[in-house]
Amino acid sequence: MGAARHRPLFDELAPARPPAGQDGGPRRKAPEGSSRLREKLLPLSAKERRDHLLRLVRAEAAAVLGHPDARAVEPDRAFRGRRVRLDDRRAAARTGSPRRPACAKRPPSSSTGPTPPRSPTTSSTACSPPNTARTPKQDAGTAPAAGPARSAESADDPVVIVGMGCRFPGGINSPSDLWEFISAGRDAVSELPDDRGWDLDRLSDTAADGTARDPATGRFLDAAGDFDPAFFGISPREALAMDPQRRQILEVTWEAMENAGIDPRALRGSATGVFLGAAYQGYGHGVELPGAARAICCTGGSPAVTSSRVAYVLGLEGPALTVDTACSSSLVALHLAARSLRDGESSLAVAGGVSVMAGPEVFTEFATQGALAADGRCKAYSEQADGFGFAEGVGLVVLERLSDARRHGHRVLAVLRGSAVRPGRGEQRPVRAERSGAAAGDPRGVGGRWRWHG
Structure with missing residues (x-):
């Protein structure tokens, strides 16, 4: 039954020849020159x-x-x-x-991909x-050595940040742009973008009492869909089916490595890890794409594939993980990257997060709950707090052990002395324990950074 079925993928291929001696005939000697x-x-x-x-x-x-x-x-x-x-x-x-x-x-049968x-x-x-x-x-000349196995982190060899890359609303395309933007006290709140095919008339509609149904402001990346696929060896067809978040991550990863003084092409075969925070934003959902692009849209829009795609393009052989823990995704990715470096799983790591909204649904859903600020601005811990505002962006850091950074001549931008992940009331205790273990007796370890949500 199966033999008679039309199989267009295989019908035109030449049939395989049976091994010598298995077709009923005498076993023939291999022809001269077959193992040349x-x-x-x-x-x-x-x-x-x-x-x-x-x-x-x-x-x-x-x-x-x-x-x-x-x-x-x-x-x-x-x-x-x-x-x-x-x-x-x-x-x-x-x-x-x-x-x-x-x-x-051939790869072993137990290979997962x-x-x-x-x-x-x-x-x-x-x-x-x-x-x-x-x-x-x-x-020796073909396989770059993986990072040496490490024991638990010691106080004199912490994880450090050696490079950064970012793109944020307000025309911010580099860490120096971000510094100048903050120093000048500028504001990135803007109206909804008009280059994404959103129904702005419906979104800006007003209720019977004259108030806006949905807040029509936020912080958005300029030209979020722009991408140079040929630079990364990606066809225009595949780029069309690729979530803009992945496009941004590919470009900013390259920029972050260059910011660290590292040629991204030299990392091929190295134990460099990729740890990203990202969530599904609905790219391609409900849109009729050309047939060829539609076939790869399921993976092109999946954030789970984003970290693996970075690793594939650069030829990295360390871990490649995408995590989604909502607002804390990039911090959790940073925590996992630091752990990977301390454990010797990675010799270098890029970590961070990305958020680019493919559609306006998130505005309508949270506006229904009354969770959005009317002016699109967060006012945390303020009496004037009336909700939160949405924003886009991508931020990545390049991490390395301090000893490796010194050996490679990389500048140290910051030191990550410890991190921990714990929901709810238990946040402070594991962070203090982590940091006390990483920098016991070090007066520089008194300060810290925590992040709460709610």
Whole structure:
């Protein structure tokens, strides 16, 4: 029954040949030269193997895609970014290029997902011939060492902030912009944006008594949907299906690393972790997207994929987590990143949060509860408090152990001496215990920062 079913994805592929001796015929000797690639790779070092395979893959890709030579295939650009179509792969299967070796290893059956490659075109796992051992000397040039295992944090090696990146309302696109904005005492409250397709007439409608039904002010990012997909090897089609929050995170992560004096491209294969606070904002919900974009909208709008996408684009091999604890999401992400560094799970980490509203529903829902301030401004602990105001933005910090920061020559912007997560009344006790353990007897550990909600 299954054999007669039409399967358009596989019908045009060449049928697999049975292994020698399993088709009922006599076992045939392997033809001369069938292991030529293996013989070629055996005497080479790990770097030489990778270079040889890279030349081979570029030549084959150029032939299949119709390029005149291999120079048209950039080694640091993923196949998906080249728009390699199913028809191209079918053509490759039919032509059976004599130079195409089957040398890449299959992932183990227990693998839970794809691992970001150290190079989008070739990875070091394909650089060793089958059935050959890889010595530490061979691996040295291809696999960056992960961070050394750490014991509990000591007072003289805390977690520090070495870089920052941000975008906030009011034209703030960098930490220096933020400092100047605050120093000047400026205000970022504005009317609802007119470039997002929101029904502003309905939102600004008034009730029978003349009062506004919904507060029509907030703090919004300028040009929140702008994005340069080609810079990150992302096709325009996929960028259309990608939540603006993810677009912002990709760009600000790059900026935060540069602010720390780190070339993001040099992090490929490192134990760098990504810890983000983000929530679903409804991007793409109820909107009719083109067919190709609709197929990837389910992952493009998922905040859970955002941290993994950053790790994939940069080739990072540390943890990649997205957390949603409402207003405290970015702080919880910071806490988890610091823990990962203290435990030796990560050698470097980027942590923070993002919020970009895809639709105005959040205004109408909270306005119904009477929770929004009429002027869009929060007035915490004030007698004039009448609700809260919504705001957008993205803020990220780059974290590292102090000893690593000194060794790499990174400037230290701030010290994170301790953190803890606890809901409700129990917040202060674990923070004090955490900080007393991290900086016992240090008079600089007396001060602190807490955050409450409610």
